[in-house]
Amino acid sequence: MNILYISISGNTRAFVKRLITYAEEQHQLSAENPLIKAKEISENTPFTVESTPFFTFVPTYLEGGNGVDNGDKEILTEVMREYLEYENNYEKCLGVVGSGNKNFNYQYCLTAKQYSQAFGCPFLADYELRGTLADLQRVYQILKNNFLS
Numbered sequence: 001m002n003i004l005y006i007s008i009s010g011n012t013r014a015f016v017k018r019l020i021t022y023a024e025e026q027h028q029l030s031a032e033n034p035l036i037k038a039k040e041i042s043e044n045t046p047f048t049v050e051s052t053p054f055f056t057f058v059p060t061y062l063e064g065g066n067g068v069d070n071g072d073k074e075i076l077t078e079v080m081r082e083y084l085e086y087e088n089n090y091e092k093c094l095g096v097v098g099s100g101n102k103n104f105n106y107q108y109c110l111t112a113k114q115y116s117q118a119f120g121c122p123f124l125a126d127y128e129l130r131g132t133l134a135d136l137q138r139v140y141q142i143l144k145n146n147f148l149s
Contacts, residue, residue: 001147003038004050005057006080012059012099013040015131022136034147043079047086053094055124055143056084060100060111077111084119094146095124097139102128122146 001023007013016038026033039045039054058077084090096119098112109126116123125142127135 002054090119
């Protein structure tokens with residue numbers, strides 16, 4: 001199971017690393033549980049064509065507007081959007097997982113929801129900031145279900 005992610009403040013990176021550890025523990029308990037490989041996308045990442053299916057993890061960083069009736073502008077995470085657009089990498093995306101701060105109300109996980117709409121892949125799950133153990137378990141189960149189906 002592959003994950004492409006972008007991390008600005010380190011929250012997404014921390015969640016993905018904990019998710020990898022959790023997947024390894026689950027795999028040791030049952031070989032049916034898939035392991036996770038992750039690739040961080042940043043300004044310095046050379047763009048390549050993805051050859052295997054993957055999940056995309058994005059935090060939410062927006063400016064301007066409220067995302068409801070007067071728009072918003074994606075900031076800081078645009079390189080992930082460009083990476084997915086590169087050579088139609090988005091065609092291999094099995095789904096999007098978003099993170100954010102629930103204090104931002106409607107804009108919570110809005111970047112992931114916009115990616116889902118723009119690239120035609122499902123918005124699978126969300127978690128707040130660095131996530132909890134319950135979030136790890138829930139997100140892993142969702143990824144596993146979508147990976148194996």
